[in-house]
Amino acid sequence: MPTTGNMTRKIAPILFFYLASALAAETPADKYVEYLPGTMPLILEVPHDGTESYPGVAERTNPKGFPAFRKGRDTNTAELARRMQAFFLEKTGKKPYVVVMKLARKYIDVNREEERGVENEKVAQVYRHYYAKLHEAKNDAIQRFGKGLMLNIHNSTTWQHDVYFGSGGMKAVKPLIQRAGFNAYGGEFSIQQALADKGYEIPGYKNIPQEQGPTGNVNRALTWVDKDSKLDAIEIEINSKKHMETPENLEKFAQDFSEAVLKFVQRYYL
Numbered sequence: 543m544p545t546t547g548n549m550t551r552k553i554a555p556i557l558f559f560y561l562a563s564a565l566a567a568e569t570p571a572d573k574y575v576e577y578l579p580g581t582m583p584l585i586l587e588v589p590h591d592g593t594e595s596y597p598g599v600a601e602r603t604n605p606k607g608f609p610a611f612r613k614g615r616d617t618n619t620a621e622l623a624r625r626m627q628a629f630f631l632e633k634t635g636k637k638p639y640v641v642v643m644k645l646a647r648k649y650i651d652v653n654r655e656e657e658r659g660v661e662n663e664k665v666a667q668v669y670r671h672y673y674a675k676l677h678e679a680k681n682d683a684i685q686r687f688g689k690g691l692m693l694n695i696h697n698s699t700t701w702q703h704d705v706y707f708g709s710g711g712m713k714a715v716k717p718l719i720q721r722a723g724f725n726a727y728g729g730e731f732s733i734q735q736a737l738a739d740k741g742y743e744i745p746g747y748k749n750i751p752q753e754q755g756p757t758g759n760v761n762r763a764l765t766w767v768d769k770d771s772k773l774d775a776i777e778i779e780i781n782s783k784k785h786m787e788t789p790e791n792l793e794k795f796a797q798d799f800s801e802a803v804l805k806f807v808q809r810y811y812l
């Protein structure tokens with residue numbers, strides 16, 4: 543008959559196996575953050591296309607009355623980012639980083655400071671994990687390529703024209719301006735110009751008057767630039783009614799937008 547000591551020696555590896563499996567299992571924070579690593583200095587961030595709910599957690603109610611409280615989804619922006627990654631891989635052999643929040647905005651808004659975007663401690667873990675992944679992408683890109691561009695991708699049903707660009711008055715693209723000149727952000731090789739050339743209505747291009755674009759994420763973009771002077775950040779707001787709501791519209795827009803971004807990235811980041 544085996545002694546207790548022998549039994550322990552036999553059982554211990556099995557116990558260890560189960561414990562290790564349990565520890566390696568996906569945490570809720572992992573589950574709600576989609577992270578596709580990249581191989582080029584472009585990061586696509588999708589904060590508002592989440593559809594999942596957090597079991598046992600109530601929807602946000604904004605008890606402190608913060609301004610710009612929103613719970614609506616930016617439909618299909620995650621699909622756009624995934625299609626862009628596939629497009630870049632096909633055209634260049636390289637992939638942009640993609641970071642997507644999969645938890646619905648009813649529970650979390652990662653496009654706000656944590657105290658504004660989260661009302662529950664479990665959800666706060668998801669918020670922090672999302673930012674950890676964004677930092678991972680940013681640090682990896684800067685370390686490998688010495689520069690980087692983050693596109694914060696949103697859409698809205700309220701915009702009149704096709705696509706709006708937010709850069710905090712170009713403060714969020716300061717590294718680009720310093721490196722490539724004042725005209726780099728909005729000039730001949732810009733994403734804006736490429737889209738305008740394809741017939742899209744872009745404020746400030748062709749016959750479309752300049753107008754106040756998105757402001758919500760501009761400050762968020764600026765926080766990235768403040769933390770690392772090598773990263774540029776541009777907020778993209780797409781007219782979802784015109785470009786994101788049917789499969790045909792999404793397919794055409796994904797193609798045109800990817801081509802416009804590729805032209806800009808090849809000029810200034812590759």
Ligand SMILES: [Zn+2]
Nearest residue numbers: 590616696697
């Ligand atoms: Zn949004």
